Amino acid sequence: MFKLFPGGVHPKENKGYTENKAIKQARLPLKVTIPMIQHTGAPCEPIVKVGEPVKKGQAIGRAEKFITSPVHASISGAVKEIDVTPHPTAGKALSVVIESDGKDEWSEHAKVRDSAKALSKDEIIDIVQASGIVGMGGAAFPTHVKLKPPKKVDTLILNGAECEPYLTCDNRLMIEKPQDILKGLHLIMKAVEVNKAIIAIESNKPEAAKAMENALDTFDGGASGKKNISIKVLPARYPQGSEKQIIYALLKRKVPPKALPFEVGCVVQNVGTALAVSEAVYHRRPLIERCITLSGDCVQEPQNLSVRIGTSVRDLLDECGGLKGDPVKVIFGGPMMGIAQYTLDIPVIKGMSGILFLSDREARIFDESPCIRCGKCVNACPMSLLPLMYAKFVKKDKWDKIEKYNIDDCMECGACSYVCPSKIPIIQYIKVGKSELFRQKKGL
């Protein structure tokens, strides 16, 4: 099996549900629930009051910290309530609920910018920050922070790997909006001051690779002239879309433990993020809308939808014809790293790349049997760890041992649990182990 990084697995892709379906504009929601925390970092404080009228694109929450990202109203209307509501990644979180006035009016700032040539590096970063842009691949790390690497970097990687099964929104964006993605890429390159960029796409998305190539051929250079941009098609393998793995696959550089990609001269940005940057700079639109994949064997009509942040997943499901069969799991994100949901009353957030509705046939939970030390998890681990040891030691409360086995290097990609023939929920044990170590370090 041809592969470009150590470890990894190749689960059934299941992208066929939606990969050929054009992105559909979702209906304008009557109500949006916008959580104050949609990113890695400090949560926002609401800056609007109940009853206050808001316009689309108006900031409604912010925090005075470096690692945070403001949130904006995604429809025009009035603030109905500010309350704690179900949240897809945090359980529950403070949110601003806006009821639509049906007009969908932009706030006054939203005017189209014809050229970004005059913008300096800092101005671009300021726009990105003010527009509330975060990593759209799932981790939702504030993008402006990644645009200010503390060290000189030489390569920008535009991540179009989309290695999670089922998800196809990045695929569709590359097929449908390659020019805008390239414009965003140029802005990002200018912001981080690099002249070389690689667009990485997995081999199961030939149409997307072709579209990006065509767009690159006709691209006029945009904001800062023709640059050294190449497209690299990678053999499909999970978790290639992870930063450390994609850097190794493309450049054979290994990011050291606990370090960030800039340490090896790289910045990695998702294609959806590049699109958001382009929208923010050229159309002065903050991040209030994104593409998500609604898929799985329990959705009547799986779709790629362009949706406003804060739209209820229940409404989106209606738009896909509702449920069919017997879904046992609703998953935020992909099936390998996604988070199982207990309710459909969760809002779309910036880091939501998909929502899956899976039957027992596709997402069965198996009984755990004893570890037979087959080493499949060791071979699958992209971080060269010994995942079986975490399960073993966590069961025995041997916390010092898991630390010695570098549990902090684990990014919880799930490859170990996926291959385990004994169906041991290794990631579950790893999460328990990490939180126990965290608790001990904090002296709680």
Added chain:
Amino acid sequence: MNDTDKQFTISASPHIFDRTSTPRMMYGVALALLPAAIAGAVFFGFRAVILMAVCMLSCALSEALFQKARKNKVSVSDGSALLTGLLLAMVIPPDLPVWMAVLASVFAIGIGKGIFGGLGSNIFNPALLGRAFLSAAFPADMTVYRMPFTGCDIDAVTSATPLGLMKFGGTTTGIWDLFTGNVAGSIGETSALLLLIGGIFILVMRYADWRIPAGFVGTACFFGGLLHLVSPERYPGVLFHLFSGGLMIGALFMATDPVTSPVTRLGRWVFGIGCGLLVIVIRSWGGQPEGVMYSILIMNGLTPVINLIAKPKRYGT
């Protein structure tokens, strides 16, 4: 259907799993042994069939009894005890008294596996431990072999194994007979060809890691070949080593037991190479004609140490 009332399952990621399971691996390996087992039945007749059935049954029964006694969940259906029974039967002489086979099965499961805590916790390969018990307790019965297609009137037709002939008589056996299995030996070990076919199956299906047989066979060939080059009269050639005795079944089906071999790739190379070295050492200079069983058991014992030493290098360092 009203989705408001629907209860969804919550669990940690991932939410999808590979189809390989422990029972699938166990039955898969047993299936891979089938060609050689059938050959054993054809070569050595009804006695071989009885021994295979008896060993599998007594292993499964012992497993159930030990699990009941320890108040654990009875998991005979995972196939691991049946596989142990089949493997044990394949490495014993075809004319071993049935009661000895039963005793060895109980020993293999009870002492080999049960007292360590059951599946996944044992240090030594249970089937080989059962065989080692027989060799120690009934050395005479464990050295009575006969040629294929001969009746079980043992007094009339006993014959030494090719390794025995080599060790004690200095005579070599035809490679073609060794390869196809037309030689005296244990029930399922004689046909290198059929074991190879099954072995390739388990390697392709990833039921076993190719590094162990590669290290094992490679080292045995290299080391055995070296000795043959030095003194062709005293030491047999590479192909003789390869196809005689239990090397094939040992390298492909015994050493690859996941539970009793190291978990890392490097560890598996070390394990395989260690087995290969020990086999040639025992065969060439030991008191016994065959050394596959002891070489694997010794490396089984070293596995915890190998696991500690042969850790993968930390990513990015």
